[in-house]
Amino acid sequence: MVKITDVARHAGVSPSTVSYALSGKRPISAETRARVEASIRELGYRPHAGARALASNKSNVLAMVVPLRAGINVPVVMQFAVSVVTTAREHDHDVLLLTQEEGEEGLRRVADTALVDALIVMDVQLHDPRLPLLRALDRPSVLIGFPADPAGLTCIDLDFKAAGELCVEHLAGLGHRVIGLIGSPPEVYVRQTAFAQRVVQGFTAAAARLGMSSTVHPCEATPAAARTVAERLLREQPALTGVVIHNEAILEPLIDAFEHLGLRIPTDLSLTALCPDELAETLPVPVTSIAIPSREVGEQAVHLLMSKLDNTPVPSATLLRPRLTARASTAPRTM
Amino acid sequence: MVKITDVARHAGVSPSTVSYALSGKRPISAETRARVEASIRELGYRPHAGARALASNKSNVLAMVVPLRAGINVPVVMQFAVSVVTTAREHDHDVLLLTQEEGEEGLRRVADTALVDALIVMDVQLHDPRLPLLRALDRPSVLIGFPADPAGLTCIDLDFKAAGELCVEHLAGLGHRVIGLIGSPPEVYVRQTAFAQRVVQGFTAAAARLGMSSTVHPCEATPAAARTVAERLLREQPALTGVVIHNEAILEPLIDAFEHLGLRIPTDLSLTALCPDELAETLPVPVTSIAIPSREVGEQAVHLLMSKLDNTPVPSATLLRPRLTARASTAPRTM
DNA sequence: CTGAAAGCGCTAACAG
DNA sequence: CTGTTAGCGCTTTCAG
Numbered sequence: 132m133v134k135i136t137d138v139a140r141h142a143g144v145s146p147s148t149v150s151y152a153l154s155g156k157r158p159i160s161a162e163t164r165a166r167v168e169a170s171i172r173e174l175g176y177r178p179h180a181g182a183r184a185l186a187s188n189k190s191n192v193l194a195m196v197v198p199l200r201a202g203i204n205v206p207v208v209m210q211f212a213v214s215v216v217t218t219a220r221e222h223d224h225d226v227l228l229l230t231q232e233e234g235e236e237g238l239r240r241v242a243d244t245a246l247v248d249a250l251i252v253m254d255v256q257l258h259d260p261r262l263p264l265l266r267a268l269d270r271p272s273v274l275i276g277f278p279a280d281p282a283g284l285t286c287i288d289l290d291f292k293a294a295g296e297l298c299v300e301h302l303a304g305l306g307h308r309v310i311g312l313i314g315s316p317p318e319v320y321v322r323q324t325a326f327a328q329r330v331v332q333g334f335t336a337a338a339a340r341l342g343m344s345s346t347v348h349p350c351e352a353t354p355a356a357a358r359t360v361a362e363r364l365l366r367e368q369p370a371l372t373g374v375v376i377h378n379e380a381i382l383e384p385l386i387d388a389f390e391h392l393g394l395r396i397p398t399d400l401s402l403t404a405l406c407p408d409e410l411a412e413t414l415p416v417p418v419t420s421i422a423i424p425s426r427e428v429g430e431q432a433v434h435l436l437m438s439k440l441d442n443t444p445v446p447s448a449t450l451l452r453p454r455l456t457a458r459a460s461t462a463p464r465t466m
Numbered sequence: 467m468v469k470i471t472d473v474a475r476h477a478g479v480s481p482s483t484v485s486y487a488l489s490g491k492r493p494i495s496a497e498t499r500a501r502v503e504a505s506i507r508e509l510g511y512r513p514h515a516g517a518r519a520l521a522s523n524k525s526n527v528l529a530m531v532v533p534l535r536a537g538i539n540v541p542v543v544m545q546f547a548v549s550v551v552t553t554a555r556e557h558d559h560d561v562l563l564l565t566q567e568e569g570e571e572g573l574r575r576v577a578d579t580a581l582v583d584a585l586i587v588m589d590v591q592l593h594d595p596r597l598p599l600l601r602a603l604d605r606p607s608v609l610i611g612f613p614a615d616p617a618g619l620t621c622i623d624l625d626f627k628a629a630g631e632l633c634v635e636h637l638a639g640l641g642h643r644v645i646g647l648i649g650s651p652p653e654v655y656v657r658q659t660a661f662a663q664r665v666v667q668g669f670t671a672a673a674a675r676l677g678m679s680s681t682v683h684p685c686e687a688t689p690a691a692a693r694t695v696a697e698r699l700l701r702e703q704p705a706l707t708g709v710v711i712h713n714e715a716i717l718e719p720l721i722d723a724f725e726h727l728g729l730r731i732p733t734d735l736s737l738t739a740l741c742p743d744e745l746a747e748t749l750p751v752p753v754t755s756i757a758i759p760s761r762e763v764g765e766q767a768v769h770l771l772m773s774k775l776d777n778t779p780v781p782s783a784t785l786l787r788p789r790l791t792a793r794a795s796t797a798p799r800t801m
Numbered sequence: 802c803t804g805a806a807a808g809c810g811c812t813a814a815c816a817g
Numbered sequence: 818c819t820g821t822t823a824g825c826g827c828t829t830t831c832a833g
Binding site for chain 1: 512514515516518520525527530532534540541547548552555561562563564565567576578580
């Protein structure tokens with residue numbers, strides 16, 4: 132194994148000069164730098180990660196905790212993970228993968244052993260048991276999702292309220308005046324993350340602001356519940372021409388249900404959804420949708436972490452602007 | 467930060483005794499060990515990962531390269547990754563996540579900087595550009611999948627030949643005598659991994675051995691191609707009652723096509739497939755299938771790596787026995 | 802702009 | 818069964 136002293140000897144300089152040439156932490160004359168770089172290349176020198184971590188007190192490794200719960204969308208998690216790794220590499224960091232299963236002990240372990248410099252935690256719940264630990268840890272962290280009390284934490288997520296608004300605005304722009312929101316199962320509005328409520332807030336606020344008639348219906352993730360809610364919606368709002376769906380598991384059953392009730396999409400009824408693009412594109416009717424920008428979330432999460440490692444202050448909350456992709460399921464009102 | 471000397475002082479022993487108490491690499495009297503453990507707990511001592519890696523020349527970290535190519539099944543990759551992390555943790559190792567994108571340079575980097583002790587490489591291609599590097603690296607590695615020339619490497623995968631045989635045997639057991647294999651797109655049989663050919667070999671060999679009439683049809687991954695191949699199969703083998711499908715992308719189109727042609731499944735036609743259980747279960751007709759045992763692959767890959775790190779010799783090729791799950795798409799022959 | 806040297810915290814001979 | 822000690826390879830003062 133070739134080490135820094137080998138390079139130093141070969142280049143006719145001291146080890147510290149090699150180190151500084153590598154880190155750029157102090158000025159090096161052009162010629163010296165050239166000589167050092169040549170020696171590094173010639174000898175194939177690679178600094179030993181452990182030695183570096185020990186001497187500098189930085190491992191240049193980030194921990195990333197991925198969720199395992201049922202109900203999460205695996206491709207979305209994967210996209211996010213890839214984006215984190217790619218962005219981390221651009222900042223000369225590697226990524227250690229932890230499973231949710233390891234829990235708090237896993238986070239504590241990698242932080243306390245100095246295996247990692249910072250942590251990214253996905254799928255944060257409203258009252259996540261890991262929050263006290265993350266607050267207490269001596270290493271910075273970024274959370275994907277917003278807990279009930281984000282004080283003392285750095286969080287990032289899609290702006291779900293704006294997403295609710297954007298769906299309504301899109302429908303309003305097409306001339307729709309009577310709309311409904313089909314939401315997640317009732318229990319989601321109680322526990323879990325706050326995002327479901329925020330969609331409702333945005334939806335309701337925008338509808339009121341735009342003078343639209345609107346209702347909200349939580350819905351279990353079963354085809355039977357989908358049929359029931361579709362029927363109920365039409366009974367309660369016979370003039371309904373627009374629907375926002377925030378329940379990706381029953382998107383297809385809902386489309387079926389509406390068509391069984393004699394409504395053509397988008398001729399009679401316009402549909403917009405909050406769901407992954409992958410899903411929206413492959414439905415029988417491609418659905419106008421807003422997706423969680425997983426790539427952007429991953430990128431920004433890493434940027435936030437890098438700032439924190441630099442001691443640059445960062446906002447406690449980062450809300451990403453929703454982007455709506457218009458597809459075949461929405462059209463101007465015809466009735 | 468509390469270090470090993472702090473623990474040693476607190477317990478009234480030498481640092482090496484603490485180290486050995488932790489590693490178990492030399493006998494420690496019960497009382498001493500108890501005292502050391504008490505001190506460790508009391509002080510909340512955590513050994514510094516970098517210092518350990520430097521002194522012991524082992525980082526206790528494995529690299530795992532995940533694929534990004536289009537056409538890979540993301541949930542399967544995720545299951546595999548989780549299984550690797552979980553198993554690695556049981557062996558006191560962590561897992562560093564690398565993307566395919568980093569390529570050979572990424573592998574070389576984490577190996578040469580001693581960031582990782584060993585590597586797991588997924589989605590190995592027939593003529594994978596990373597093979598020479600993996601052979602040359604001073605750290606052990608395990609490949610998921612078989613390249614054209616596995617010499618000097620350690621590989622693991624489902625036994626695809628046995629999987630082909632097992633499908634045929636299952637159909638034979640139900641009384642079917644005339645069967646067909648609908649395979650992957652033609653180009654898959656040329657490039658990529660060798661697994662597609664091996665399924666064909668197993669299928670053909672078993673059919674011959676059992677005195678069955680059989681044909682093989684590669685098929686593009688489009689619904690149109692699915693319809694065409696279904697028609698052709700029936701034209702060429704009017705007595706056909708059993709089909710094996712090795713092309714998960716068109717499983718559903720194929721089922722539709724057969725039913726459009728007037729065949730009820732499984733009454734008129736029995737279907738078995740090689741595909742993820744997740745998919746087999748959610749098709750309109752749940753399909754009897756053999757899945758890649760991602761969990762087992764991950765586990766075994768880590769076990770192989772641990773053996774290699776221990777200098778225990780391991781087989782160069784590990785083929786996992788296929789397990790067939792019978793579902794609604796296969797039934798005894800009725801005609 | 803460059804060098805010398807003191808650690809970083811731990812492991813593993815070596816010595817008893 | 819336990820202690821002493823010499824590094825592991827690098828970064829970073831301190832000195833010039």
